[in-house]
Amino acid sequence: MTKEYYRGNRERLYAGMKDGSILVLFSGSPVRKTNDEFYPFYTNRNFLYLTGLDQQELALIACKDQGGAVIEKAYILPPDLMAERWTGERIKPQEAADVSGIEDIAFVSSFEADLHRLCTCGRYERIYLDLFRVSTADRDEPAHMLLRRMGSDYPFISVENANILIRRLRTIKQPCELEAMRRAEEITCAGITSMMKASKPGMYEYQYKAVFDYALGQYGPQGPGFPSIISAGKNNFCIHYYSYKGQALDGDMVLNDVGAWHDHMMTDVSRGWPCNGRFNERQKLLYNMALDTSNHMFSIIKPGMKMADVDGESHRYCAELMKDAGLLDDVKNIGKYMWHGGAHHVGYDVHDVVETLEVIAPNMVFCVDIGIYHEEFGIGFRLEDNCLVTETGCENLSAMTPRTIEALEDMMRKDFTAF
Incomplete structure (x- = not known):
């Protein structure tokens, strides 16, 4: 700046x-x-x-x-x-x-x-x-x-x-702020994909964190923009988890909610993947529901939409998918599997302190955060991206970080190498 x-x-x-x-x-x-x-x-x-x-x-x-x-x-x-x-x-x-x-x-x-x-x-x-x-x-x-x-x-x-x-x-981001956020997204992507490539059964959460911190350390001394949430298995059901003591066992999902910062501007990105690099059928079912919901939100967010509808519509849409799949008897019970809101502003703070406007306006940046927590299946994860509102729609600033099952599995087949 x-x-x-x-x-x-x-x-x-x-x-x-x-x-x-x-x-x-x-x-x-x-x-x-x-x-x-x-x-x-x-x-x-x-x-x-x-x-x-x-x-x-x-x-x-x-x-x-x-x-x-x-x-x-x-x-x-x-x-x-x-x-x-x-x-x-x-x-x-x-x-x-x-x-x-x-x-x-x-x-x-x-x-x-x-x-x-x-x-x-x-x-x-x-x-x-x-x-x-x-x-x-x-x-x-x-x-x-x-x-x-x-x-x-x-x-x-x-x-x-x-x-x-x-x-x-x-509330409204300036061009130089957006430029800084785009660079922070690149750094965040490097940290997350490094964890993907290093992932294997038996890894401890603190080892995933060490990989993320090491990757970010190659881009400057500032490190993560906020305390990283990195968990595996049953620890994924603690929304704000910071212990890093658990171990990812074969078949467990790894959850991370992390972000870098650049020139004071932060990102907030979440990805989830099976530690062994292969989604099983239940994991595929739930992950594709989160992905479809996220893609739906990015297709409809635009200026004039009510900010409250980002949360409301994401829960409504995902509930319909779960009902169609037989996971819910009634869409009103979506709180059983979606435990938190789906949007918060990002900028100088990871939960940016801004004026909460009733309707969305161009150059706002907020998260589209789709979290699914199915305790009976032992599967908990979230798919969180940073949404920039444009004049006619929106842009996914963190789309560079693998989001689809195919992209995630492909990234995990790659070898992790030190910089």
Whole structure:
């Protein structure tokens, strides 16, 4: 992504803000794991979307005056030779300006004084903070800490939620974002097909994961975009499975729900195959139902379709197939075999935080996720692809990763070789 991209994102955000307002965003702080160890830092996605600055303890302040003019300043960590010796080089002012397109770069030591001056100068009536939470039990982010202070220190400043505006921007993907996603799809395909070629009875789930991680490692240091779900046999019936301790026995299906990222954009792709490389009749029956359902969805998704119908129609269509095959007595009982929804947005997050529109629009990207879990047969898998909505229909961005039984079996006959 270029600085023009980040500058454009901010300008679109500023256009949605009310005059006489301040915007404050934070990159986030590392989470302590144990004693003196922290979890790997993961920059707040909205901050990254607006600045491109990928480092901890950074901040952005932007002020929109009553005439609509905006001034902005980014705050970075100061040079610290000892700290950088331990944890790596900190971004420099010119580097921050070159990446973000923000000309005014200061050190975080001046953040509090600048914010106090702006809040008390009398020119601003409100402040925008990114106040997103998935759950009320989530730990406080810097924005939530500042929110509590605003009530006591600056009660005359009203608070607006910037997250509402930013998620609206992230709903529709831009050309450079789609280009990055296409590259991420290629990398994801390399990881999945490597697992297919390495697959054999007796392999442990952690060995499949090692193959996937190794393949992705040939394309850069970022690795998977999210924790990989890789399971076999009975473990396929745990939808979000991360143990990697199971073993794929002869005849077991291998399930994976994985994705790479490139230039901050993620993919989310699922494939399932028998570890021995040959589908049995029951596996063929269920897999072709998932494939037919997926192909049906890609044939009907287009602008103007209701987003809720992606889930609804995929379940309805698959239920009819199962009823015709004698697996269901009533299509209303599809929940016995389809346990989760069939669509979620993808982008900066694997479950992208966007505005949920009632109808589909061009340049949305979301998953078409067909999961079938037949416990009596011992078969569980999902077929998940990334759908780009076009002006007249849609495109399967992950179609390059083998989807048909013939393509899967053909790929598994190939030898896995180290890069």
